[in-house]
Amino acid sequence: MNELDRQQALLRSLWARDDGASLAGAVGEQGARLLRGWQAYQANGGASAERALAQRCPTVQALLGEASFAALSRAFWHAQPPQRGDLAEFGDKLPAFIEASEQLADVPYLADCARLDGLVARCEQAADGVCDTASLALLAEVDPAALSLVLVPAVALLSSAWPVASLWLAHRPGDDAAARLDAARAALAEGRGEHALVWRDGWRARVQAVGEADARWTQALLDGRPLSEASDRAGGGFAFEPWLLQAVQHGWLAAARRR
Template structure:
């Protein structure tokens, strides 16, 4: 058998093994591909499935600690096992596994009584990904342009990994409560639910630590416009009178939100005019 044919056969065998582990194909499909007798094959597949589900559960618990605490260890293990079967890993880096858990939680009828879980999962995932985001230039490139250039011709580039999440639920307050050691750490959560307060979460990495902060409406509108690559003048208009730009800029420099101040692309500046 040629090397190419052997490699192709091995790739087919591995793909078939994965499909069997994920129950996309019956166990008997592997007959003829494995040398072991059927009982031993069954034990081996069972062990592989158990190990795969355990690995998925650990990876998801690391990425979604708030969700894991909210629903409890046993329920989270069941969610992780189901997610592993329905959306198995597609790459070897388990730190990238689980991006679709929020959508799975939103569609899970058994969790319908906790509709905030999906947004809590989105926040957990944003924090998880922020941990490995690229570094930003410090101090921000082109900062002097804020003094010399027309805001209609400037673009404020936010740091890599910075994410804005809007929710009808108090997801920042929930996230913070699960990291607090206060005696009644969930009192702010109860108050937020009583007020039916939604929150807009800003997620970024500061130094080596991921950070989460709730933004006021004006700040959120401004940030969303910047993330959409709008010129500074457009972002200021979107924010409205509720934004103190100088105060925002001081925070942006202090926390490392701002990566660069660049000239707008010609078409963006022309659109603003």
């Protein structure tokens, strides 16, 4: 058996959780030494998966507790093994895995919390964006049907049937953490959904719940729609001037572009 075959046999055994028996004949070592080596590989793989997911999904870990999160991480590692060496991308399929888990059916908001954690992680890794303020003059010169506003790569939006922004904020450190946790519990009890806006302030991601009109407007911009269509989607409750001021102040906006 060549080296590639031995490596593939090791990976199949790790994913199958077969106590190392399938490695017999694939490597030269046998007996207790083989089993110890296999167990070390499995433990290290599971621990690496847990660390990667804990860094990516701190809200999910806080909601489940460390022991339950560790079990989830290892189960996910076996069900969805990393396809690349970069574990920073490990976890893209975790929300769907959570939704399919009968054991997690009593925390139906957990999958969207994982989605928001993922957006936050991508936000902090996104390329820097600088606003081309000179391009904003086009707002007064070009028909809205022929103009788009481009948001910086770090901006994202998650619309959920659950109060995901409140839950995310409730599990961040700070003097008012207890008040934020109480607010999240109240939102869950009310069955309130939220639109979570994500952006970066310096090197750190920020999350804020936004209203229905602002969410529809933002999603239209993220979809690359012209301003006329974005305005129609937002509806009468949307106020453009206050939004534009916030967009410039918080660094959401990259440029205005002719279509």
